[in-house]
Amino acid sequence: MLHLLFSVLCTTLIFIIFKLFDVYKVQTPYAIVVNYVVAFTVGILLYGGEVNFTQLSGSSWFLGAMGMGVFFILIFNLMAKASQVAGVAVASVATKMSLVIPVVIGVILYQEKLSALQITGILLALAAVYFTSIKEKSLTISKKSLLLPILVFIGSGIIDTSMKYFEERHLAKEEVAIFSAMVFVFAALSGFVFIGFKSIQGRFKMNIKDVLAGIVLGVPNYFSIYFLIKALQNEGLSSAAIFTINNVAVVMLCTLLGILIFKERLSLKNWGGIALAVLSIILVALF
Numbered sequence: 176m177l178h179l180l181f182s183v184l185c186t187t188l189i190f191i192i193f194k195l196f197d198v199y200k201v202q203t204p205y206a207i208v209v210n211y212v213v214a215f216t217v218g219i220l221l222y223g224g225e226v227n228f229t230q231l232s233g234s235s236w237f238l239g240a241m242g243m244g245v246f247f248i249l250i251f252n253l254m255a256k257a258s259q260v261a262g263v264a265v266a267s268v269a270t271k272m273s274l275v276i277p278v279v280i281g282v283i284l285y286q287e288k289l290s291a292l293q294i295t296g297i298l299l300a301l302a303a304v305y306f307t308s309i310k311e312k313s314l315t316i317s318k319k320s321l322l323l324p325i326l327v328f329i330g331s332g333i334i335d336t337s338m339k340y341f342e343e344r345h346l347a348k349e350e351v352a353i354f355s356a357m358v359f360v361f362a363a364l365s366g367f368v369f370i371g372f373k374s375i376q377g378r379f380k381m382n383i384k385d386v387l388a389g390i391v392l393g394v395p396n397y398f399s400i401y402f403l404i405k406a407l408q409n410e411g412l413s414s415a416a417i418f419t420i421n422n423v424a425v426v427m428l429c430t431l432l433g434i435l436i437f438k439e440r441l442s443l444k445n446w447g448g449i450a451l452a453v454l455s456i457i458l459v460a461l462f
Contacts, residue, residue, distance in 0.1 A: 178405040179417060183424045185399035190429050192392050193255045194437065201388040203255045205381045207248065208366030209389025211359045214397035218356025221401075224349070236345040236354055243337055244361025248369075250330035251362075257323045272304050274422040276332025277339055278415040285343060287413045296458030297415065299451050300423045306448030307430050338400070339414050342407045351404050355397060412460070419459045427452040 196203050219226060231237060254270060278297060281287045289297075346354055373379040406417050427449055433439035441449075 178402045178409065179421060182399055182402035182406055183421055183428065185395040185402065186425045187428045187432065188395040189392065189399060191432060191436065196255065196388060199384070202381065202385045204252060204369060205385040206389040206392060207251055207255065208363060208370060209386050210393040210396055211248065211363035211366055213390050213393025214359040215356050215363055217394060217397045218352050218359060222352040222356060224353070231353065231357065236341050237357065239337065239341055240354055240357040241361045243334065243358045245365045246330065246334065247358060247362040248365045250327065250334060253323060253327050253330065257327055270327050270331045272301065273328045273332035273335060274300065274418045277335040277418045280336045281339065281414040285414070287415055289415055292458050293416065296455040297419050299455035299458065300419050303423055303448045303451035303455055304426050306444045306451060307426050335418055338404055339407060342404050348408060351401060355401050355404065358400070359397065416459045420456050423452045423455055
């Protein structure tokens with residue numbers, strides 16, 4: 176349960192940092208590339224074994240880590256854009272509504288059993304995510320503004336499902352650190368390709384602020400994944416319970432921190448959403 180708590184805290188910190196990027200005019204794409212280099216470095220330092228890339232390339236999870244790395248940087252840029260355009264709460268909601276995807280896959284693929292109370296809790300979690308994020312003035316939503324949340328929703332669901340798959344089928348407990356590091360190094364390499372194109376076009380303007388922002392982001396980013404995979408290895412809770420608790424807790428915490436740090440105002444529906452979030456966590460975790 177402690178691993179899950181740390182994952183929630185680290186993921187929440189990522190959304191807050193994204194918001195601060197906008198405040199301090201950080202060039203997000205460049206900071207994200209630096210962030211992945213930092214995350215990879217942290218993973219290598221945490222890994223107790225010898226790093227042999229020739230041997231690692233023969234691992235059953237290696238190609239999957241490569242694919243996830245490329246996908247990570249795409250979704251991360253979308254998350255950053257959503258945080259800056261729509262706000263921290265909306266961005267976290269778009270990401271965390273995706274909990275339905277790994278939950279459904281867990282039940283179908285891994286034959287996980289859910290009690291009636293847990294199913295009720297998951298449904299309440301979805302309602303909580305909606306009511307926590309709804310804005311009083313946003314009664315009409317354009318198709319253009321829906322695109323970012325939809326893409327983040329689908330992408331986040333695929334990432335969570337992939338992590339569960341590799342944890343279940345391919346990863347030993349001692350390989351979590353190096354697997355996470357490999358995902359991040361491939362994300363970093365994808366980012367360098369992006370920087371290469373910018374350089375060719377003569378539009379590469381990275382500065383020290385972008386580097387420092389990437390360093391600040393890289394540490395919680397690594398540990399958000401590391402602790403989530405560790406939590407999934409806990410046999411005390413199903414993956415459905417873990418993803419539900421993790422996602423709803425992040426939404427709730429992002430919303431509360433939005434009030435304290437960015438002076439965001441909550442409506443009665445928002446507070447109702449927070450109450451539903453607490454109830455859903457209790458139902459999923461305890462039953």
